[in-house]
Amino acid sequence: MGEETGRKHAVVQQLAADGRDPPSRYVAREEDRPIGDSSSPAPPRSGVPVVDLRRVSGSDGGDEADKLRAALRSWGLFLATGHEIPEALLDEVMNVSRAFFCLPIEEKQKYTNLIDGKEFKLEGYGNDRVASDDQILDWSDRLYLLVQPEGQRNLALWPETPASFREVLHEFTTQCKRVANHILRAMAELLELDEDYFVSQFDEKAITFARFNYYPQCSRPDLVFGIKPHSDGSVMTILLPDKDVGGLQVLRDGEWVDVPTIPHTLLVNLGDGMEIMSNGTFKSPVHRVVTNAGKERLSVAMFYALDPERELGPAAGLIDEERPRLYKTVKTKDYLAVLFETFAKGKRAIDWAKV
Numbered sequence: 001m002g003e004e005t006g007r008k009h010a011v012v013q014q015l016a017a018d019g020r021d022p023p024s025r026y027v028a029r030e031e032d033r034p035i036g037d038s039s040s041p042a043p044p045r046s047g048v049p050v051v052d053l054r055r056v057s058g059s060d061g062g063d064e065a066d067k068l069r070a071a072l073r074s075w076g077l078f079l080a081t082g083h084e085i086p087e088a089l090l091d092e093v094m095n096v097s098r099a100f101f102c103l104p105i106e107e108k109q110k111y112t113n114l115i116d117g118k119e120f121k122l123e124g125y126g127n128d129r130v131a132s133d134d135q136i137l138d139w140s141d142r143l144y145l146l147v148q149p150e151g152q153r154n155l156a157l158w159p160e161t162p163a164s165f166r167e168v169l170h171e172f173t174t175q176c177k178r179v180a181n182h183i184l185r186a187m188a189e190l191l192e193l194d195e196d197y198f199v200s201q202f203d204e205k206a207i208t209f210a211r212f213n214y215y216p217q218c219s220r221p222d223l224v225f226g227i228k229p230h231s232d233g234s235v236m237t238i239l240l241p242d243k244d245v246g247g248l249q250v251l252r253d254g255e256w257v258d259v260p261t262i263p264h265t266l267l268v269n270l271g272d273g274m275e276i277m278s279n280g281t282f283k284s285p286v287h288r289v290v291t292n293a294g295k296e297r298l299s300v301a302m303f304y305a306l307d308p309e310r311e312l313g314p315a316a317g318l319i320d321e322e323r324p325r326l327y328k329t330v331k332t333k334d335y336l337a338v339l340f341e342t343f344a345k346g347k348r349a350i351d352w353a354k355v
């Protein structure tokens with residue numbers, strides 16, 4: 001094995017297997033470093049809202065709808081029960097993800113996110129996109145795949161092993177889409193917009209990315225982030241978190257709060273797109289992932305974004321004299337381009353869209 005410089009793009013899994021302290025490129029600035037250890041699941045008393053999706057809309061609304069409104073206005077995220085995705089499918093998604101990351105490195109490299117071992121492309125397997133030499137890298141590997149529109153899938157990057165990977169991902173995509181639409185309708189109702197206002201923004205060219213995150217154990221969890229603090233550039237993200245190992249934290253009133261692990265519960269978080277469309281009523285939460293010395297962790301995120309060519313801006317119905325426009329209307333693809341740059345620097349893209 002070469003020196004650190006000789007393997008700038010080694011996947012984190014290899015670094016973790018060596019068991020050495022994280023190379024300097026992964027070490028967070030002293031003032032940013034995580035504290036504590038997340039090896040055990042967070043206790044379910046952190047206050048992170050839990051919402052039953054069966055009870056958030058229509059005539060059953062009421063209390064649960066109020067809970068959802070409060071969650072989206074203050075936290076920007078919630079744990080979702082009542083999603084009606086079969087538990088067996090959620091387990092399968094985790095099983096095929098784990099099986100993929102357990103493959104020998106050479107096998108996984110068939111799906112690499114590097115062109116000629118150097119330049120990063122959007123999709124594929126590998127580590128954090130390196131945008132500059134001074135970027136602090138995340139202690140995680142990922143497989144990033146476009147899943148919608150179906151016609152734009154790059155199947156060459158969809159693992160063939162384990163054999164059921166593609167089928168399971170396809171089914172998960174379909175199920176999550178149903179859940180996403182349900183939540184988007186409930187949110188439109190809460191904002192007193194037409195019920196289909198958000199759903200109709202997601203036309204046939206709207207994009208969904210699946211990101212499989214793999215966080216190897218780390219000998220110095222106090223020095224690195226699994227994913228550095230960020231907010232998502234999506235409109236909404238549906239996350240299937242590891243059911244045993246915690247690590248996700250959300251920034252709330254200036255404090256980092258552990259998101260509890262509750263088996264078969266999804267974590268729904270809004271992205272900058274929804275903060276913009278709701279003219280700031282709903283929040284896109286800043287969150288991060290911390291690692292631990294004992295256990296690896298997995299998660300699968302589904303990012304819902306609009307057609308890259310489509311304009312993203314506050315709903316007209318949410319702008320008036322009392323609530324002036326807070327965000328400019330921007331093209332989705334321009335927003336995402338800014339996001340990739342700012343993410344690498346640990347900054348927020350949404351500031352760029354502020355009026």
Ligand SMILES: O=C(O)CCC(=O)C(=O)O
Nearest residue numbers: 211213241248289299301
């Ligand atoms: O792994 C997690 O819990 C969160 C992942 C995340 O924030 C992301 O992929 O954007």
Ligand SMILES: [Fe+2]
Nearest residue numbers: 230231232287
């Ligand atoms: Fe995220």
